[in-house]
Amino acid sequence: MKKVIAIDGPSGAGKSTVSREVAKALGFQYLDTGALYRAVAYYFFKKFSSIKDFSSMTEQEIQNELKNITINYHNGKIFLSDEDVSDLIRDPKIGEITSQLSTLKIVRNYLMPLQRSFAEKENTVAEGRDMTTVVFPDAWKKFYLDASPEIRARRRFEQLIRLGKNITFEEALKDVIERDKRDSSRENAPLKISNDAFYIDTSELTLQEVIEIVLKKVAEDA
Numbered sequence: 001m002k003k004v005i006a007i008d009g010p011s012g013a014g015k016s017t018v019s020r021e022v023a024k025a026l027g028f029q030y031l032d033t034g035a036l037y038r039a040v041a042y043y044f045f046k047k048f049s050s051i052k053d054f055s056s057m058t059e060q061e062i063q064n065e066l067k068n069i070t071i072n073y074h075n076g077k078i079f080l081s082d083e084d085v086s087d088l089i090r091d092p093k094i095g096e097i098t099s100q101l102s103t104l105k106i107v108r109n110y111l112m113p114l115q116r117s118f119a120e121k122e123n124t125v126a127e128g129r130d131m132t133t134v135v136f137p138d139a140w141k142k143f144y145l146d147a148s149p150e151i152r153a154r155r156r157f158e159q160l161i162r163l164g165k166n167i168t169f170e171e172a173l174k175d176v177i178e179r180d181k182r183d184s185s186r187e188n189a190p191l192k193i194s195n196d197a198f199y200i201d202t203s204e205l206t207l208q209e210v211i212e213i214v215l216k217k218v219a220e221d222a
């Protein structure tokens with residue numbers, strides 16, 4: 001296996017930018033596992049746009065659908081079959097469905113081999129919710145990025161406004177709090193701080209400062 005830098009944390013903690021920039025600086029590939037989950041959600045959204053609650057589908061029905069999904073991912077760009085869905089998966093509606101679908105063991109099991117296959121080929125910076133605990137428990141380096149819900153909601157709000165989405169700060173905060181609750185309390189691979197992860201509270205830091213801390217830590221222990 002190649003070197004893996006595993007980065008976990010809640011939504012809006014800065015994982016994506018930090019992971020992308022750390023990967024660039026080290027010449028590693030960048031693996032955004034949230035994008036893989038989002039691509040699965042986008043597939044379900046497109047096929048069953050009226051279905052909001054997947055509890056109405058049986059495991060077998062979900063499994064049958066998963067078999068039809070072909071995900072291609074390369075350094076942050078993601079394709080469903082040959083459709084580039086990199087921007088489409090960022091819609092808050094898709095985020096909501098992703099958060100629900102990602103609680104299902106069947107979906108997590110489906111994405112597990114795909115996630116690990118990336119690290120077989122190239123040194124990788126992998127970010128998500130269970131990189132340090134479940135997918136890459138033996139990762140070379142582990143980090144947990146955190147920040148207060150208000151700060152994460154502010155960042156998420158500004159990011160979505162930049163993408164032209166129609167959202168208020170209050171909605172962003174409600175979304176962050178709900179998602180935190182779902183990501184941390186789910187039975188399968190919940191978000192938690194791994195004992196051997198280096199914890200960084202990014203609330204009062206700029207992204208550049210966080211990137212520097214991660215790179216310094218990697219270089220120190222290399």
Ligand code: DC
Pocket residue numbers: 011033034035037038095098099100102103127128129130131179183
């Ligand atoms: O990081 P993100 O916001 O793109 O993630 C979208 C959703 O996917 C989020 O609700 C948590 C889930 N997710 C997960 O359960 N496990 C991962 N490794 C990555 C994301």
